[in-house]
Amino acid sequence: MSTNKRNWKPQTALVHSGTLRSGFGETSEAIYLTQGYVYETAQAAEARFKGEEPGFIYSRYANPTVDMFEKRMCALEGAEDARATASGMAAVTAALLCSAKGGDHIVAARALFGSCRWVVETLAPRYGIEATLVDGTDIANWEKAVKPNTKLFFLESPTNPTLEVVDIAAVASLANSIGARLIVDNVFATPLQQKPLQLGAHIVVYSATKHIDGQGRCLGGVILSDKKWIDENLHDYFRHTGPSLSPFNAWTLLKGLETLPLRVRQQTESAGRIADFLAERPEIARVIYPGRADHPQADIVKKQMSGGSTLICLDVKGGKQAAFALQNALDIVLISNNLGDAKSLITHPATTTHKNLSDEARAELGIGAGTLRLSVGLEDTDDLLEDIAQALKAK
Ligand SMILES: *Cc1c(COP(=O)(O)O)cnc(C)c1O
Numbered sequence: 001m002s003t004n005k006r007n008w009k010p011q012t013a014l015v016h017s018g019t020l021r022s023g024f025g026e027t028s029e030a031i032y033l034t035q036g037y038v039y040e041t042a043q044a045a046e047a048r049f050k051g052e053e054p055g056f057i058y059s060r061y062a063n064p065t066v067d068m069f070e071k072r073m074c075a076l077e078g079a080e081d082a083r084a085t086a087s088g089m090a091a092v093t094a095a096l097l098c099s100a101k102g103g104d105h106i107v108a109a110r111a112l113f114g115s116c117r118w119v120v121e122t123l124a125p126r127y128g129i130e131a132t133l134v135d136g137t138d139i140a141n142w143e144k145a146v147k148p149n150t151k152l153f154f155l156e157s158p159t160n161p162t163l164e165v166v167d168i169a170a171v172a173s174l175a176n177s178i179g180a181r182l183i184v185d186n187v188f189a190t191p192l193q194q195k196p197l198q199l200g201a202h203i204v205v206y207s208a209t210k211h212i213d214g215q216g217r218c219l220g221g222v223i224l225s226d227k228k229w230i231d232e233n234l235h236d237y238f239r240h241t242g243p244s245l246s247p248f249n250a251w252t253l254l255k256g257l258e259t260l261p262l263r264v265r266q267q268t269e270s271a272g273r274i275a276d277f278l279a280e281r282p283e284i285a286r287v288i289y290p291g292r293a294d295h296p297q298a299d300i301v302k303k304q305m306s307g308g309s310t311l312i313c314l315d316v317k318g319g320k321q322a323a324f325a326l327q328n329a330l331d332i333v334l335i336s337n338n339l340g341d342a343k344s345l346i347t348h349p350a351t352t353t354h355k356n357l358s359d360e361a362r363a364e365l366g367i368g369a370g371t372l373r374l375s376v377g378l379e380d381t382d383d384l385l386e387d388i389a390q391a392l393k394a395k
Pocket residue numbers: 087088089090092113115116156160185187188206207208209210219220221
């Protein structure tokens with residue numbers, strides 16, 4: 001039996017939506033670790049392949065545990081339909097390739113997760129899909145980049161690692177005015193703090209690896225949109241190219257969804273306190289946090305986000321040496337390029353996630369030698385503040 005009531009608030013939907021309970025009446029969602037499905041008769045197999053009878057055929061197409069995860073994500077996002085993927089990059093790549101064809105043009109914000117930038121800048125042109133990258137914080141730049149064959153807009157907000165914020169409603173409205181679509185990579189805001197579909201975006205993608213798992217265990221991704229677009233553009237691509245999510249990982253992510261609101265609320269509260277603390281410290285040149293009034297796009301944050309995010313970008317005075325020393329002096333906060341984890345993680349983008357960009361491209365994005373990105377975890381906030389304070393002193 002499927003339970004999916006549209007009027008549930010997020011915390012209820014994230015515990016109950018999409019549940020497919022078997023005849024055994026299990027409380028927790030079952031893991032259907034199966035590749036295939038059997039049919040009572042040859043006639044039943046024929047009917048299922050013809051689409052005359054509902055049911056599963058093969059786990060590359062669909063699987064009950066993956067189905068539960070997709071339905072629960074739809075309930076959270078307010079989307080008609082979804083497809084879960086093996087990683088966030090599988091979701092981004094599928095969404096892009098299924099939205100454009102050879103001869104089309106994409107406009108994307110240049111502040112993108114490294115692999116997303118590679119797909120747009122390097123992979124897509126191999127198939128005749130040209131892209132223009134713009135500073136996404138000014139809508140005039142998007143307008144200027146539009147060509148007669150522009151079919152797609154793509155953005156992240158807040159961006160990685162400098163937490164720039166793009167006006168999603170303005171880009172969506174521009175997309176609608178020229179008959180193009182907008183894909184939003186909503187990882188940094190989480191599905192709780194920003195609702196791109198309500199702001200006018202057509203497609204939302206997540207790396208479920210981040211806050212949705214939230215405990216650093218498995219990779220996963222999801223694409224959400226209207227049913228018509230998924231049926232017409234994504235359905236066959238999915239069946240035949242196989243980016244499908246493993247049922248075991250889908251189960252892990254379902255369990256992650258149950259606690260997502262509690263975790264994101266706690267991590268955001270801590271991040272806010274840590275950002276305020278860092279902003280007052282003489283060792284820090286700059287703090288960028290969407291929840292602070294001094295954020296460069298604070299007016300847009302107010303319009304489209306309901307929380308300040310769990311990430312902080314900071315510039316340490318003294319460049320690379322000082323940034324490395326700070327990282328090395330931290331006890332609780334771990335050095336890792338991942339984010340959205342229960343464990344607080346810090347990374348130096350210039351030498352890790354963004355090392356492949358030219359110096360010029362890094363400068364454009366505001367990534368300096370002293371820039372660090374902090375993903376705030378679930379540890380006690382006072383312990384985190386104490387750890388950061390001792391590391392600033394020690395460095
Ligand atoms: C991590 C991330 C991705 C890629 O997700 P994977 O699950 O690592 O493949 C894409 N976009 C953003 C913004 C991310 O943070």
